[in-house]
Amino acid sequence: MNKSLAGLPSWTLARMSMGAAAIAVAGLMAGCDASKATEEPQKPAAQLPKGFLQVKPESVKMLEIAPVADPQGQxxxxxxxxxxxxxxRVASVSVPVAARVVAVNAHVGDMVKAGDVLATLVSPDALRTRYEVAAAKTAHDVAVVEAQRQQNMVDKGVGVEVDLRAAQAKLRETSQELTRAQGTAALLGSGGGDRIELRAPRAGIVATRKAVVGDAAEPGSALFMIGxxxxxxxxxxxxxxxxxxxxxxxxxxxxxxxxxxxxxxxxxxxxxxxxxxxxxxxxxxxxxxxxxxxxxxxxxxxxxxxSNLQEMLIPVSAVLIKDESHSVVYVQHESNRFEARTVTLGRPTRGMVPVIAGLEVGEKIVVRGGLLLDGAASQLL
The missing domain is CATH 2.40.30.170 (Efflux pump adaptor protein, beta barrel domain)
Structure with a gap:
């Protein structure tokens, strides 16, 4: 302690110490204010409107910014x-009866013409069907002859009307059976006996092929597809x-x-x-x-x-949750100023959320990196 102060009362020394401390604090604050004046931008943060932030140009580069799209746009x-x-413009080729593949003539990628043989199969059912056609044709021929004979006898006056009616009924019956048998045989396509030749119903390219030599084919199973x-x-x-x-x-x-x-x-x-x-x-x-x-x-x-979107959509990543109660989107203004704007949103869908109120078309918003501007917010959408 300075000897010149040794004789002073204690309360006087205490008051002098408090004054010195006040002078030191004032000097420190002045020094801080001087340092802030050199570091802060020309427009102090205090002059920005409420909810606005001033961001340095190098920090803006860390943000992803995009304009709000027009809901009437594409x-x-x-x-x-x-x-x-x-x-x-595609045709399926199948077999109508149970059969077995004995030869394959077309492969996937082949160009075929209408009528080209795709595969050959053998089938006992095909043989039976063709036999039925032959038998029905024979029965029909016999019925034709008998009906004509009975008609001639009636015309000459030696026939019986009942026999004629019976012969005509038999003719109609055999005609119907022949038509049925021929229709069934027509489904088999070309070939004779127990053989079935699968032919292309149209010109085109073989898209699929399931026919394999030796394999059994079920009725209705598609063996080829031509498009x-x-x-x-x-x-x-x-x-x-x-x-x-x-x-x-x-x-x-x-x-x-x-x-x-x-x-x-x-x-x-x-x-x-x-x-x-x-x-x-x-x-x-x-x-x-x-x-x-x-x-x-x-x-x-x-x-x-x-074609019917009337809602303004923004990415979910652009939305921040403040105070667990309202949604905020940062809008970019001139001179790297950003506004924390409260928005009203709809239900998020596949990474996008509709904006009901709070934004205008064309405004630039931070779509990614908003947490760098407001660390107290969260992203929960």
């Missing part, structure tokens, strides 16, 4: 798809939530890895049922132009234009 629903033949290579559709599996926005004739974009440019088309058919597990429905797309590079089974991705 919004697409994307779905996986595959290429398939047009339904009415028109110049008639391809695209079948998309669309999410249940996107179906209300799709109409017949809606514009469609088809992307295939094998093609450099996307194909254009329109919705031709909407599936009436949903898959129980995937909750998707089949949507058939008619292509505006056929492409020779298309093959059945090719994988594709289609974007269907939604």
């Amino acid at each position: 919004q697409m629903a994307w779905a996986p798809a595959h290429v398939a033949f047009v339904e009415d 028109d290579p110049q008639a391809m559709n695209v079948v998309a599996e669309v999410f249940e939530s996107d179906l209300p926005g799709i109409r017949l004739g809606s514009a469609v974009q088809v992307n295939l890895p094998q093609l450099a440019k996307p194909l254009q088309g329109k919705v031709r058919h909407l599936g009436a049922t949903l898959d129980k597990e995937s909750r998707r429905a089949a949507v058939v797309v008619e292509l505006s132009e056929q492409n020779p590079a298309l093959r059945p089974g090719m994988q594709a991705k289609v974007g269907v234009q939604l």
